[in-house]
Amino acid sequence: MADGRGLADDGPGALEDGLPRGLLDDAPAAPSLVRPGADDLERAAEAALRPRRLDEFVGQRVVRDQLSLVLQAARQRDRAPDHVLLSGPPGLGKTTLAMIIAAELGTSLRITSGPAIQHAGDLAAVLSSLEEGEVLFLDEIHRLARPAEELLYVAMEDFRVDVVVGKGAGASAIPLALPPFTVVGATTRAGLLPAPLRDRFGFTGHLDFYDAGELEQVLTRSAGLLGVVLAPEAAAEIAGRSRGTPRIANRLLRRVRDWAEVRGDGSLDLAAARAALAVFEVDERGLDRLDRSVLEALCLRFGGGPVGLTTLAVAVGEEPETVETVAEPFLVREGLVGRTPRGRVALAPAWTHLGLPVPPSAGGDTLFG
Numbered sequence: 001m002a003d004g005r006g007l008a009d010d011g012p013g014a015l016e017d018g019l020p021r022g023l024l025d026d027a028p029a030a031p032s033l034v035r036p037g038a039d040d041l042e043r044a045a046e047a048a049l050r051p052r053r054l055d056e057f058v059g060q061r062v063v064r065d066q067l068s069l070v071l072q073a074a075r076q077r078d079r080a081p082d083h084v085l086l087s088g089p090p091g092l093g094k095t096t097l098a099m100i101i102a103a104e105l106g107t108s109l110r111i112t113s114g115p116a117i118q119h120a121g122d123l124a125a126v127l128s129s130l131e132e133g134e135v136l137f138l139d140e141i142h143r144l145a146r147p148a149e150e151l152l153y154v155a156m157e158d159f160r161v162d163v164v165v166g167k168g169a170g171a172s173a174i175p176l177a178l179p180p181f182t183v184v185g186a187t188t189r190a191g192l193l194p195a196p197l198r199d200r201f202g203f204t205g206h207l208d209f210y211d212a213g214e215l216e217q218v219l220t221r222s223a224g225l226l227g228v229v230l231a232p233e234a235a236a237e238i239a240g241r242s243r244g245t246p247r248i249a250n251r252l253l254r255r256v257r258d259w260a261e262v263r264g265d266g267s268l269d270l271a272a273a274r275a276a277l278a279v280f281e282v283d284e285r286g287l288d289r290l291d292r293s294v295l296e297a298l299c300l301r302f303g304g305g306p307v308g309l310t311t312l313a314v315a316v317g318e319e320p321e322t323v324e325t326v327a328e329p330f331l332v333r334e335g336l337v338g339r340t341p342r343g344r345v346a347l348a349p350a351w352t353h354l355g356l357p358v359p360p361s362a363g364g365d366t367l368f369g
C-alpha cells in the first residue's frame with residue numbers, strides 16, 4: 001500500500017509524494033525554526049538572499065540545466081518560452097526560479113497565487129493586463145478555483161480570454177486576444193493538478209531536497225550577502241540541521257548570527273552555531289521540540305507503537321492535525337516514524353536518536369507492514 005491509503009486513524013491525510021494531503025499550504029502556523037513554510041515577514045527577509053540568475057542558483061542541477069536550455073532557445077527565437085510548471089515541497093526555490101526565469105528573459109514578473117484568485121474575473125483582469133513576453137507566476141496553482149482554471153486553459157493555449165458580458169440567457173462571451181506570455185506555475189502538490197492543466201505546461205521541473213554540500217553553498221553565499229563570515233564547520237553544522245531546505249538553512253543562519261552578535265563575540269563559528277541552535281531547540285538532525293515529543297511519546301509511552309494518531313496527539317498535547325501535518329512528514333521522510341495500518345510506529349533510528357536501546361521489534365514492523 002505504497003500510497004498510504006487506508007492507514008489506521010489517518011483521517012484525510014493520505015500520503016502523496018511522501019507528504020500527507022493538506023500539508024503546509026493549509027497547515028497551522030507553528031512557532032518553529034524548522035518548518036518549511038514562510039509568512040510575509042519572512043519572505044521579505046528572504047528577498048535579499050534570493051539568487052538573481054540561473055548560475056547563482058545552487059543545486060537542482062537537472063532542472064537548472066533543462067531550464068537553461070528552454071530559456072536560451074526562447075531567447076534565440078525571440079519568443080516567449082513554453083509555460084513552466086515547478087513542483088516540490090516549500091522552501092526549495094520555486095519562487096526564486098520564477099524570478100530568475102523573468103530575469104533571464106529580460107522581462108518583468110507578475111505574481112499572484114491560486115488562493116488570491118477568488119473568481120474567474122480576477123484572473124481575467126490579471127491576464128488582460130499582461131504585456132507581451134511577461135512572465136506570470138501563479139503560486140499554489142493547485143488551489144485555483146475551477147472556473148478560473150478553465151479560463152486559464154484557454155489563455156495558456158490560445159492566448160485568449162473570453163470576457164462574459166451580461167447575465168443569464170442574455171450573457172455572451174467576447175473573445176479578447178492576449179499577447180504571448182509565459183505562465184510559471186508552482187505547486188507543492190503536482191498530483192492535485194487536473195490533467196488538462198498539467199498538459200498545458202511545456203516544461204515541468206521537480207525540485208528535490210538539497211544535500212548537505214549544496215546547503216553549505218547556500219549558507220556561505222547567504223552569509224556573504226548578510227556581510228558576515230561563516231566558518232566552514234559552522235556551515236556544515238547548520239546545513240545538517242536544515243532538513244534539505246534552503247529556506248530553513250537561511251533561517252537558522254539568521255538565528256546563529258543573532259546569537260553571535262548578542263551572546264558571542266560576533267564570530268559565526270562552530271561553537272556559535274551549536275550554542276544558537278541549542279537555544280532554539282533544533283537538534284543535530286534538525287528535529288525541534290514537537291518532533292522530539294512525538295518520538296518520546298511513541299518510544300517511551302507506547303513502547304514504539306503502533307499507536308493511533310489521535311492517541312499520539314493527546315499524549316503530546318497537540319491537535320491530531322498538527323502532529324500529522326507539522327511533525328510527521330519529516331519524521332516519516334527521515335525514517336524515524338512509520339505509518340502502518342494499525343497506527344504509527346517508532347522505527348529503529350528513532351530509538352537510536354533518543355539514545356535508547358533499539359528493541360528487536362523496531363524496524364521489523366515497518367511501513368505499511
Ligand SMILES: Nc1ncnc2c1ncn2[C@@H]1O[C@H](COP(=O)(O)OP(=O)(O)OP(=O)(O)O)[C@@H](O)[C@H]1O
Pocket residue numbers: 036037038046047049050051056057058059060089090091092093094095096097139186188218246247250
Ligand atoms: N537553489 C537555491 N540557491 C540559493 N538560495 C535558495 C535556493 N533555493 C531557495 N533559496 C532560498 O530559499 C528561500 C526560499 O525560496 P523560495 O521562496 O524560492 O521557495 P519556494 O519553493 O517558492 O517556497 P514556497 O513553496 O513556500 O513558496 C529564498 O530566500 C531563496 O533565496
